[in-house]
Each structure stands twice: as structure tokens, then as C-alpha cells.
Amino acid sequence: MTRRIVHTGTATFPSRSAAGPVRGVAAALLLGAVAALLSAAPAGATAQPVALPVTWGVAPASAPTFDFALEPGATLTDQLVVTNHGEVPLDLAVYAADAFTSPTGALDVLPAGTPSEDLGAWISTDVPQVLVAPGERVAVPFTLTVPADATPGDHTAAVVTSLVTGAGAGAGAGGVAVDRRLGTRVLVRVAGDLAPSATVTNVDADYAGSWNPAGTGDAHLTFTVTNTGNVRLTGPLAATVAGPMGVGAVSVPLGDLPELLPGDAITLTGTATGVAPLGRLSASVALAPVVATTATTTLPDDATSHALDPATGEAHLWAVPWSVLAVATLLVGAVLAWRTLRRRARVRFEAAVQDALAAA
Structure with missing residues (x-):
């Protein structure tokens, strides 16, 4: 029985994510060239005793990227x-697979052997396997057929090449087989009504204060953005934290949403600094969604990026000024102790006076 080493990785394509306070947003993507896709070996793949290292690349034949605007029922090659x-x-397997947004915000594709249900199922390669000699380039034709009942909007997949390598006969008898995958994104925008929309939900916030009585603290935010429309979305994120009736409001940018595919969701985190401890605070996260497009000229003119109504989510948190309360407690304690000592001194003085008068 062959043991397969499974490398968990992501397909990377052109990024629309700006660096910022949002963590977990790792969407550095490739412009239709090479993306490392490492996962389980394709079903039925046979381990090859190929000497390592091996290096190969993939790219579209006639354009920088595979980006198409098509009508339902259309076919292209x-x-x-x-x-x-x-x-x-190199003896490489070639196939297509649906793409999705990974938890890191990058683009990933379904594991080998998992059936595609969207664009990956619309693409068929002319050959399932291709042999490429050292230093050579081989073109692999494929056909893309959009179903007549395809839903309007964006559909994303990748054409993947796969090489399964192993230790010869040992790979079939408890040896090790390694699958290396390399692919290029395919994007299809099906004609019809585009309905971009998004939600911000599951907002959670907590406060980390300062021991400086006059200092401020940080509000740490966690939230989920879901693409509820039918086109890819990106756009800037921002957070606002404020006290009762908006007192002490602090607004901070949280960077850009990584390109989010229709139907996908991603959980992100961010931090608002300089927040005063004003008791019960309100925290809101807002996304100004923008329809994502690429640099290609194959998309229609009306697919130009444009701003939409913002999506917002809210939560509440407590920011208790513990250091202020501690100082206040010490001051109150000091005042009470002083008053107690003073009262006891007065009582002793009055008792001494009474004793003196009685002795006289």
C-alpha cells in the first residue's frame, strides 16, 4: 500500500489585498502564470521514480490570464x-478543479479526486496526461462549455498539472509517493444580472487596557465577511469603537478584503488602538465592497469596478478603567484611614482632658 505525503497549500493568483492590520489575509496571487498547488495525489495516479529536483511551469498560450466573459451555452477552446x-x-496529469477562498484569504482549489460542481466541471482537457521532455514546451488544449442554465456572475477554477513521484517499486509497497501540483486560474463571468452583495457578521470584540490611569487601550476585533452575491468582491475594511452616545469614538482602517469568491466567507481579525476605557463600548466593522475585476480586456465595459452600499456588523464590549478604579480605591482608602485616625486621636484627646479635669 502506498503512503502519500500530502502537502497542504494554496493556489496563489493576483492579489487585491493591501497590507494592513487585518491578520489572516494572505492573498498574494499570480497573474495567470505559475501557482504551487500541493495536495493528495489524483485518484489512479501512479508514483513515478523521477529523479529530483523537477521544475516545470504553466501559463496560458495566448493571453496573460484565462479570463473570459461568456454567454450561457457558449463554448470556447x-x-x-x-x-x-x-x-x-515529466509525465504530468492534467485536469480542471473548482476554486474557493481559503481561510488565509488566498485562492485554493479542490483536492485531487474531489468532484467539481461548477467551472471545474465545465472544462475538459483534450488529454488527461502529457509527457514533456526536458527543455520542451507542450500545449494542452482544453474546451470550456458554459451550461445553458449557468447562473450569471463569476465562476472560478484552475487547470492543474500534477506529478506523482515515488521510490519506484517501494512506493507500491509501503513506500512514499509525493504529489506536486501546478496550476493556472480560469475565471468566467457569465452574462446576466450581476448582484454584488456582502455581509459582516459574527463581530466579537474584547478590550486590553493600560495600567496607566491616563492611558488608553486596544480593542481586538474578530469578524466574518461573506460574499452573498454572484461576483467576486474586494474593498476596504474599517472599524469604529465608541463609548456611550458616541463619546471617544476611534475609527481605524483595517486594510482591504482579500478577493472573495461568490458564496465564500472568511474570518478576519483587526485592532483599534487608542480606545479610552469608557465602560460599555460599541464596536462596528464596515466593508465598502467593490466588484473585483482584472487587467484583462476580455471583460465587458460594464464590469468595471464600482463602489456599493457598505456592509456593517456590530458588537458591544466592556472597557473597564481598572487602573483608574485602583487609584480611586487607594485614594478613598487613604481618606477613610486618615479620617479614622483623626477621629481616634480626637477621642483620645477628649478622654485625656476629662481625666485631667477629674484629677483637679
Whole structure:
């Protein structure tokens, strides 16, 4: 029985995410060239005793990216070019798979052997396997057929090449097989009514204060953004934290939402600094969604990026000024102690006076 090493990774494509306070947003993506896709070996794949290292690349044959605007029922053909940069021949499996937004905000594809239900199922390669000699380039034709009842909007997949390597006969008898995958994104925007929309939900906030009585603290936010529309979305995120009736409001940018595919959701975190401890605070996260487009000219003119109504989510948190309360407690304690000592001194003085008068 072959043991397969499974590398968990993501497909990376052109990023629309700006660096910022939002953590977990890792969407550095590729412009239709090479993306490392590492996962379980395709069903039925046979481990090859290929000498390592092996290096190959994939790219569209006639354009920087596979980005298409198509009508329902349309069919097109294109080619994926595979280049062997190594010194050994490569026998690669070729197939298409649906894409999705990973928890890190990058683009990933379904594991090998998992059936595609969307764009990955619309693409068929002319051959399931391709042999590429060292230093050679081979074009792999594929056909994309949009179903007549396809839903309008964005559909995303990848054309993937896969190489399963192992230790010869040992890979079939308890040896190790390693699957390396390399793919290029395919984007189809199906004609029809575009309905961009998003929600911000599950907002959670907590406060970390300062021991400086006059200082401020940080509000740590966690929230989920869901693409509830039918087009890819990005856009700037911002947070606002305020005290009762808006007192002491602090607004901070949280960077850009990574490109989010229709139907996908991502949980993000952010921090608002300089928040005064004013008791019960309100925290809101707002997304100004923007329809994502690419640099390609194959998308229609009316698909230009445009701003939409913001999506917001709210939560409440307590910001107790513990250091102020501690100082106040000490002051009150000091005053009470002083008054007690003073009262006792007065009682002793009055008793001494009474004793003196009685002795006289």
C-alpha cells in the first residue's frame, strides 16, 4: 500500500489585498502564470521514480490570464502551455478543479479526486496526461462549455498539472509517493444580472487596557465577511469603537478584503488602538465592497469596478478603567484611614482632658 505525503497549500493568483492590520489575509496571487498547488495525489495516479529536483511551469498560450466573459451555452477552446525546466522527462496529469477562498484569504482549489460542481466541471482537457521532455514546451488544449442554465456572475477554477513521484517499486509497497501540483486560474463571468452583495457578521470584540490611569487601550476585533452575491468582491475594511452616545469614538482602517469568491466567507481579525476605557463600548466593522475585476480586456465595459452600499456588523464590549478604579480605591482608602485616625486621636484627646479635669 502506498503512503502519500500530502502537502497542504494554496493556489496563489493576483492579489487585491493591501497590507494592513487585518491578520489572516494572505492573498498574494499570480497573474495567470505559475501557482504551487500541493495536495493528495489524483485518484489512479501512479508514483513515478523521477529523479529530483523537477521544475516545470504553466501559463496560458495566448493571453496573460484565462479570463473570459461568456454567454450561457457558449463554448470556447484554449491551451495551457507546460514547460519542463528540468533535466528529466515529466509525465504530468492534467485536469480542471473548482476554486474557493481559503481561510488565509488566498485562492485554493479542490483536492485531487474531489468532484467539481461548477467551472471545474465545465472544462475538459483534450488529454488527461502529457509527457514533456526536458527543455520542451507542450500545449494542452482544453474546451470550456458554459451550461445553458449557468447562473450569471463569476465562476472560478484552475487547470492543474500534477506529478506523482515515488521510490519506484517501494512506493507500491509501503513506500512514499509525493504529489506536486501546478496550476493556472480560469475565471468566467457569465452574462446576466450581476448582484454584488456582502455581509459582516459574527463581530466579537474584547478590550486590553493600560495600567496607566491616563492611558488608553486596544480593542481586538474578530469578524466574518461573506460574499452573498454572484461576483467576486474586494474593498476596504474599517472599524469604529465608541463609548456611550458616541463619546471617544476611534475609527481605524483595517486594510482591504482579500478577493472573495461568490458564496465564500472568511474570518478576519483587526485592532483599534487608542480606545479610552469608557465602560460599555460599541464596536462596528464596515466593508465598502467593490466588484473585483482584472487587467484583462476580455471583460465587458460594464464590469468595471464600482463602489456599493457598505456592509456593517456590530458588537458591544466592556472597557473597564481598572487602573483608574485602583487609584480611586487607594485614594478613598487613604481618606477613610486618615479620617479614622483623626477621629481616634480626637477621642483620645477628649478622654485625656476629662481625666485631667477629674484629677483637679
